[in-house]
């Protein structure tokens with residue numbers, strides 16, 4: 001059977017159904033319907049978080065193919081040259097929100113696994129997952145599957161865009177706050193107060209210098225820190241500020257962890273002088289199923305060795321199907337790998353069509369030809385993994 005028209009039509013359907021994080025119900029139901037329609041899956045189910053999971057086989061090696069099916073918003077719709085939800089094909093490019101990040105992976109993994117289901121079911125147990133909430137809380141959907149739904153993958157393949165290359169890591173990230181307390185007083189008697197904003201000022205300067213000295217890693221790049229927001233409180237606009245909080249975006253390169261990043265901030269002389277409080281923020285969200293999510297906003301960096309068997313198998317599969325030689329790389333942004341490899345050490349790689357730099361932009365588009373190549377990749381990857389068992 002030539003599945004090409006099915007894959008592209010299915011992908012167009014996925015793009016036509018808006019699915020911002022937390023509102024993915026309609027799109028995951030569409031995925032489940034397609035899984036059922038192929039007849040290749042032994043079971044198709046939703047977990048409590050609202051991830052959709054299709055299972056194939058009963059082998060002893062568990063392979064999890066993950067495509068998150070939530071997307072970011074479209075921003076200013078007037079800036080899109082084509083309707084972000086029309087899924088038009090223009091000069092061989094399928095255009096729309098999610099056309100790179102990362103609805104193609106869902107279509108390709110589903111059809112790639114379905115094509116091989118008869119040949120690999122003895123050796124492998126394959127989970128094809130359409131995960132939710134990734135854009136808001138990367139890693140959490142797979143952490144939920146592992147911690148609470150009893151899924152125990154031996155290998156994970158992520159469908160974040162790699163432009164048909166094989167990726168094996170990323171910088172981590174975390175969200176932090178620094179809080180300084182002061183003492184309020186009437187603005188007319190400001191010398192009686194202790195202004196928290198003034199106490200924060202030297203901390204801001206020291207964070208700017210801290211960024212410059214953060215470590216550089218040849219593969220993942222440099223760690224970074226930047227202030228994304230500043231807030232203060234006061235009894236009124238005619239008063240001395242009694243607290244000041246800054247919000248920090250921290251990107252973690254190889255070797256940097258939550259502990260080292262906190263210790264660095266707590267060690268700043270300006271922080272110690274005023275006894276500022278450094279804390280990791282928490283993510284609060286609600287899944288489409290109604291389940292509340294309350295999670296520390298820490299997403300560890302990770303790298304899988306370039307000679308790991310999963311990397312070698314993925315490269316060999318990509319070499320077999322790609323129109324151009326694949327290269328090994330890493331993502332600039334963050335992925336669900338922060339949970340699988342970052343937290344649990346489960347070997348994780350990524351392969352998908354689409355260019356990472358188009359993600360979240362008004363130019364999001366993927367080459368139809370590359371989508372077809374990626375379907376073949378997932379089939380070849382599973383065949384090769386089955387041979388190794």
Ligand SMILES: [Zn+2]
Pocket residue numbers: 068101102134160161
């Ligand atoms: Zn993504």
